[in-house]
Amino acid sequence: MAELVLFIVFGIIAVVGGLAMVLHPNPVHGALGLMATMLSLAVFYVVNSGHFIAAVQVVVYAGAVMTLFLFVIMLIGVDKSENLEERLPLQRQLAIGLGVAFLVMIALIGGNAWITAPQAATEPNGSVEAIADLLFTEWLLPFEVTTLLLIIASVGAVALAQFDPRKREEEE
Numbered sequence: 001m002a003e004l005v006l007f008i009v010f011g012i013i014a015v016v017g018g019l020a021m022v023l024h025p026n027p028v029h030g031a032l033g034l035m036a037t038m039l040s041l042a043v044f045y046v047v048n049s050g051h052f053i054a055a056v057q058v059v060v061y062a063g064a065v066m067t068l069f070l071f072v073i074m075l076i077g078v079d080k081s082e083n084l085e086e087r088l089p090l091q092r093q094l095a096i097g098l099g100v101a102f103l104v105m106i107a108l109i110g111g112n113a114w115i116t117a118p119q120a121a122t123e124p125n126g127s128v129e130a131i132a133d134l135l136f137t138e139w140l141l142p143f144e145v146t147t148l149l150l151i152i153a154s155v156g157a158v159a160l161a162q163f164d165p166r167k168r169e170e171e172e
Contacts, residue, residue: 002109003047009105014040027073031066038062052128065150072154076161 013036020033038061045054088094135143 005105005109006043006047010040010043013037014044027076028070031069031073034069035062035066038066053131068154072157072161075158 017033017036017040021030021037024030024033038057042054042057042062045051045057086092
């Protein structure tokens, strides 16, 4: 029952974060939506006994890669000023209330026994050795291609940040 509740809650967070990433006009808010999705994925890994891969998800992707993306977004810069006026008058109170409710729910779920049956207490499949075997044999090419695509996207974003068509027109 606890796993179902965790799946529903973090599934909703992952979907909302993904939609925020794609649909939000502010790139920083979109990056924060992506971070919420990545942290939800880490919770899914923990529920499936992949503790190492969950830690890697948080440290590498939600930490290092998101920091890199935020630096690239800041290099590109946002040329418009933010509107600091609150459009939803009770937004802060609602956010605080939802945060407290979320923490209470986590505390209630965390107090329950997580292993529900003897067959569920198997050896975790997210051990370092199991992941290393798969990563350096079967998944080596997709892993390297993903790394290359991330590097190309970051270099392209920096190049676009440096490109100003007005300067080029003035030089000509």
